[in-house]
Amino acid sequence: MYFHSKGEVVYKEAGVDIIKNICHRCHNRDRKLFYEFYSELDQHKIKYCLNCIGLGRVDSMTPLAGTETHRRKEKCDYVLNFELTDIQKEASKKVVSAVRERRHLLLHAVTGAGKTEIIFEGIKYAREHGLNVAVVSPRIDVVKEVHLRLGDAFRKSRIDLMFAGVKVKFEHHFTVCTVHQLYNFHDHFDCIIVDEYDAFPLADDKHLLGAIDKAKTADGNIIIMTATPTRKMVKHVGVGNIFQIARRYHGHDLTVPVIHYGNVNKEVQQKKLNGKLKRLLDGIMDANRRVLVFFPEIKMMYEAYPLILKHFEDAETVYSGDGERYSKVERMREGEIKILLTTTILERGVTFKDLDVIVVHTEYFPSDTLIQICGRAGRKPQDPTGNVHFITLYNTHHIQKTVRTIKAFNRGSAVI
Ligand SMILES: [Zn+2]
Known part of the structure; x- marks a missing residue:
């Protein structure tokens, strides 16, 4: 069944059970995730679910209705422009x-x-x-x-x-x-x-x-x-x-990150761009590639941005609440943006060609995030390698685990 307000089938007489404290749509039973008020208009209490409110209100006086769709077979085919390995x-x-x-x-x-x-x-x-x-x-x-x-x-x-x-x-x-x-x-x-x-x-x-x-x-x-x-x-x-x-589809290894030591933030506070970071960006721009630079915090990213802009004009920033987030990703894809400073929102699901990756203050990041970040480089068959650089204050267990996991993947021996 698919729930929606105009549904012709009533699944429950009320979406929220006011006595048992349960939302029939999301099965929330947590008392803190309900809101109750007295409706002057209806002359009684109404309780609604806060857990699934983002999908539209489900409450104790409105039936939860939906539609039963019938199973339907279809002739189904797909186009694939390359052969699977x-x-x-x-x-x-x-x-x-x-x-x-x-x-x-x-x-x-x-x-x-x-x-x-x-x-x-x-x-x-x-x-x-x-x-x-x-x-x-x-x-x-x-x-x-x-x-x-x-x-x-x-x-x-x-x-x-x-x-x-x-x-x-x-x-x-x-x-x-x-x-x-x-x-x-x-x-x-x-x-x-x-x-x-x-x-x-x-x-x-x-x-x-x-x-x-x-x-x-x-x-x-x-x-x-x-x-x-x-x-x-x-x-x-x-x-x-x-x-x-364990192997990527184009058969190449995952990129093993190169580790550099430095304190980018300390230099940013002195209004200086870290020399290592600048040299890496210079090299990437000379090679006509593009780069994602990951920061652990929005504040740190915004403080570094003007210093990067001084040297590199095709730079932009993006974070999760950024209204222009999707258009910036699109501009990066088109090659209009060459350097995109980002928080971890771009760690998954985004593919760019000719991409290198730099992680600033890597000591802040957990290994599962770092593994995802490393996976951003070298995702296209025509550019299978890509470079990954970690700039860190010191080595961490998570950095070591990331390098170990990537090497194990490349040997084809990754274990859970
Ligand atoms: Zn709910």
Whole structure:
């Protein structure tokens, strides 16, 4: 079922149970996540759910209604402009058999392993058998990119797209959306593919994990794609249902970061641009490449920006609350912006060509973030290497773990 206010089927007489304290849309039971007020107009108390308010209000006086869509098979095909590598083909077969046998599957794939292409055949199988499919991610950036890539491939299919503020809806047989939007579904998807499962904030959010379980049918399956699996994920899918793709799809190694020592922020406070950082940027500009420079804090990034602009005019900044975030990413893609200073929002799901990466004050970053950041470089077959530089005050356990993990991936021996 797909919940919406004009739905002809009443799922519950009231969306929020005022006595039992439960939201029937998102299954929130946390007392702190409800708001109660006295309505003069209706002459009684109304309680509504704060946990899923972003999708529109669900309260104790309005029925929760929805639509049951009928399963529909479609002739489904896709266009792929290159041939999958042997390991991708093997992974693709695993996805198809997981969908066919309704088994969960964890694809443990290094960033840039061509994960999206690996799911095409499984989606085709599902749609040709009338199964409802959702491809979801916790991150809007990833949802948009995946939607573009699926649209390019499945040219004749109607693909629904949903994230905060945007809805392109048909019948939800084939949907790309944020995990958050899954609150809108109950017992609906036969196959849910979760990309970047470990991305903030899903891994820690029991409500969002619950949303996946609630949106899938009783015998539906979940396919998790991740570069950094956790024990919790492994437990969820079962140890026998893991497939590892250690090599990137173009067969080249992941870039091992080069470590430099320096205190960029201290020099910024003295209104100086760190010499190491300047030399790295000079080299990248001379090679006619572009670069993402990651900062641990917005404040530090904004203080460094004017100093970088003094030497390099094609520089910009971006952060999560930046209204021009998407247009800046687009300008970077077009090559108008050559140096993009960023917080960790661009660590996943964004692909640029001829890209190098610099991380400033790397000592602040955890290793799973650093591994994702390293995966930003060298994602295009025509530019498979890319350079990654860590500038750090001192070496950390997380830096060491990052280097170890990347080397293990390159040997093809990554272990969970
Ligand atoms: Zn709710």
